[in-house]
Amino acid sequence: MTPLHHAGFLKNSTKAQMKIQQMAFLLVAITVFFSMIFLIYFSLSISSVRNSGTELQDEETKELVRKLSASPELAFTSSSDCSSCIDLDKALQISKIKDYEKLWNLNYLFIEIIRPSSTLPSDTECISSTTYPDNCNKITIIPEPENYATKTAFVTLVRWDPDINAPVGGYKYEFGRIHASPKTQDD
Amino acid sequence: MKNKRGYEFSYAWIFAIIIGAAIIFLAIYTVTQVIGLERFKQETKTGKKLGILLNPIATNLEQAKFATIIVPDETKVFNNCTLPSQSQFFGSQDISISAKQGNLGEPWPEETGAKVSFHNRFLFSSSATHANEEFYVLSKPFLYPFKIADLMILWSDKEYFCFDNPPAEISNDIERLDFPNIVEKTPTEPCPPSYTTVCFQGSSCSISVNLNSKTVTHGGSITVNYEDSFDDTDPYSLLYAAIFSNPEEYECQVQRLVSRASTLANLYKLKSENLNNECGRLSIQQDLEVYSTLASSSSTKLNDLNSIAGEIKEKNDALTPCRLFEKLD
Numbered sequence: 001m002t003p004l005h006h007a008g009f010l011k012n013s014t015k016a017q018m019k020i021q022q023m024a025f026l027l028v029a030i031t032v033f034f035s036m037i038f039l040i041y042f043s044l045s046i047s048s049v050r051n052s053g054t055e056l057q058d059e060e061t062k063e064l065v066r067k068l069s070a071s072p073e074l075a076f077t078s079s080s081d082c083s084s085c086i087d088l089d090k091a092l093q094i095s096k097i098k099d100y101e102k103l104w105n106l107n108y109l110f111i112e113i114i115r116p117s118s119t120l121p122s123d124t125e126c127i128s129s130t131t132y133p134d135n136c137n138k139i140t141i142i143p144e145p146e147n148y149a150t151k152t153a154f155v156t157l158v159r160w161d162p163d164i165n166a167p168v169g170g171y172k173y174e175f176g177r178i179h180a181s182p183k184t185q186d187d
Numbered sequence: 188m189k190n191k192r193g194y195e196f197s198y199a200w201i202f203a204i205i206i207g208a209a210i211i212f213l214a215i216y217t218v219t220q221v222i223g224l225e226r227f228k229q230e231t232k233t234g235k236k237l238g239i240l241l242n243p244i245a246t247n248l249e250q251a252k253f254a255t256i257i258v259p260d261e262t263k264v265f266n267n268c269t270l271p272s273q274s275q276f277f278g279s280q281d282i283s284i285s286a287k288q289g290n291l292g293e294p295w296p297e298e299t300g301a302k303v304s305f306h307n308r309f310l311f312s313s314s315a316t317h318a319n320e321e322f323y324v325l326s327k328p329f330l331y332p333f334k335i336a337d338l339m340i341l342w343s344d345k346e347y348f349c350f351d352n353p354p355a356e357i358s359n360d361i362e363r364l365d366f367p368n369i370v371e372k373t374p375t376e377p378c379p380p381s382y383t384t385v386c387f388q389g390s391s392c393s394i395s396v397n398l399n400s401k402t403v404t405h406g407g408s409i410t411v412n413y414e415d416s417f418d419d420t421d422p423y424s425l426l427y428a429a430i431f432s433n434p435e436e437y438e439c440q441v442q443r444l445v446s447r448a449s450t451l452a453n454l455y456k457l458k459s460e461n462l463n464n465e466c467g468r469l470s471i472q473q474d475l476e477v478y479s480t481l482a483s484s485s486s487t488k489l490n491d492l493n494s495i496a497g498e499i500k501e502k503n504d505a506l507t508p509c510r511l512f513e514k515l516d
Contacts, residue, residue, distance in 0.1 A: 016198075023202055030210070041221070049228060056235045063242035070247045071307065072334040072451055077512040083247040093457035099276040099450055103306050128461050160462055160509055169509060 057182035088159040108144035108181035148181035230300025256322040261287040268439035271446040278443040280308040311428035318343035327424035332417040332500035333512040349378035403429040449482035
C-alpha cells in the first residue's frame with residue numbers, strides 16, 4: 001500500500017466512523033423520543049384510569065347512600081308505614097358485627113341524628129344502655145379514624161320508644177343524615 | 188468483459204430499512220396494545236356501572252321493581268359468584284363485561300374487562316348474558332322470614348321465554364309488569380318455536396318447574412331446589428331466580444343468601460336483647476340464636492332453615508305492636 005492509498009483508506013474510514021456515529025445517535029434519539037411518547041401516554045392513561053375509578057366510586061357511594069335505607073340491615077321493617085326509614089335500633093347493633101365492614105364497599109359509615117334543640121356536642125356517640133337513645137347524636141357503623149369527605153343523604157330515623165303510648169310503647173320518628181365515604185384505591 | 192450493472196445497497200439504506208421495519212412493527216404492536224387496553228378499561232367501567240345501576244333497582248317495601256338497561260354496543264355480561272369464606276363472609280357477586288365494538292364482522296373478543304365485585308348484590312342470570320341493546324332486570328325481595336336481600340333477575344333482548352301454565356302470582360307479574368321477551372302460553376297461542384319454554388306442569392320443556400317438590404329442572408337433567416319467600420302474596424322470588432339462572436351460579440348465590448340470613452338473624456337477636464324484652468320479644472331470641480348458628484354453617488342448605496324460620500315468623504307476628512320485622516300476609 002502506497003502512502004497515497006493509505007491516506008485514502010484513512011479518509012474513508014473516518015467517514016464511515018462518522019456515519020456509524022450519526023446512526024447510533026439517531027438510534028438513541030429515536031429511542032428517547034418514543035420512550036418519552038410512551039411515558040406521556042402512560043402517565044395520562046394512568047391518571048385517567050384513577051379519575052374514572054374515583055368518579056365511579058363516588059357515584060357508587062352516592063347511589064348506595066340513597067338506597068341504604070332499603071338494605072335489610074338498616075331498613076325499618078317493623079311496620080309498613082315508612083318505606084325509606086332507617087331502623088335506629090338495628091343500626092346501633094350493626095357495629096357489633098364485624099362481618100358488616102365488608103358488605104358495603106365503604107370505609108366510613110355513620111348516621112347523624114339531627115336534634116336542633118339539643119345542647120349535646122356534635123359527634124356524641126350512641127352507646128347502648130348508656131347514651132342511647134336520647135343523649136347522643138351519632139351512630140358509627142363502619143369506623144374510620146381519619147377525617148374523610150363523605151357523601152350524605154337525609155333520612156327518617158325510627159326507633160322503639162316505650163314512653164310513647166305508655167305502657168304499650170310506640171315508634172318515634174326523627175330526622176337524620178347518613179354519611180358514607182367510599183373505599184379509596186389505596187384502601 | 189460483461190458490464191455487471193447493479194444497485195449497491197449502502198450501509199445507510201440497510202440500516203434505514205431495518206430500523207424502519209422495527210419502528211413500524213413497534214408502532215403497530217403498540218397501537219394494538221393500546222386499543223386492547225382501552226377496550227379493557229371501557230369494559231371494566233361498564234361492569235362497575237352496571238353494578239352501580241343495580242342500586243336504584245333495589246326494593247324498599249315494593250314487591251317487585253323492573254328496569255331496562257340500555258347498552259351502546261352488543262354486550263355480554265359474565266356473572267360469577269364467589270362462595271362465602273372465612274375472609275369474605277358474604278361471598279361476592281362478580282361481574283365482567285365483554286363488548287363488541289364496531290360492526291365489521293370481527294370475531295367476539297375473547298378477553299373481558301376486569302372482574303368487578305359486589306358483596307351486597309345477588310344477580311341471577313345465565314353465566315353469560317348476551318344482549319344486542321337491552322338488558323332487563325327484575326328485582327324481588329326474598330324473605331325468610333325477614334327480608335334477606337333483593338334478588339336481581341337478569342335477561343336480555345336476545346333471550347325469549349314462554350311460560351306454560353304459571354301460578355297466578357307469576358301470571359299477574361307478566362301481565363302487570365309487562366316483561367319484554369316473556370310471554371304466557373294460552374289455549375289459542377302456543378309457545379313460539381324459538382322461545383325457551385318453562386313448564387309449570389309436565390316435564391317436556393327446556394325448563395320444568397315442580398311447584399310441589401319446589402324444584403326446577405334445566406334441560407331435563409340438572410335440578411335445583413328453591414324455597415318460597417315468606418310473603419304469602421308473592422312467594423316466588425327465588426323461583427324466578429332458579430328459572431333464569433345458571434344452576435351452578437344459582438346454588439352459589441343461595442349459599443350466599445344463607446350466610447347473609449345468618450348475620451341478619453344475629454342482628455335481630457341483638458336488637459331484641461337491647462329492647463329489654465318489651466312486648467315479650469324475649470321469646471323470639473332463642474329461635475334467632477338457633478337460626479343464626481345453623482345458617483352460619485357452610486353445610487346448611489336453605490331448606491334446613493325452613494322450620495325455624497316458620498317458628499320465628501309465628502312468634503314475630505304475635506309481637507303486637509312491636510314486631511322485629513313486618514308481618515306480611
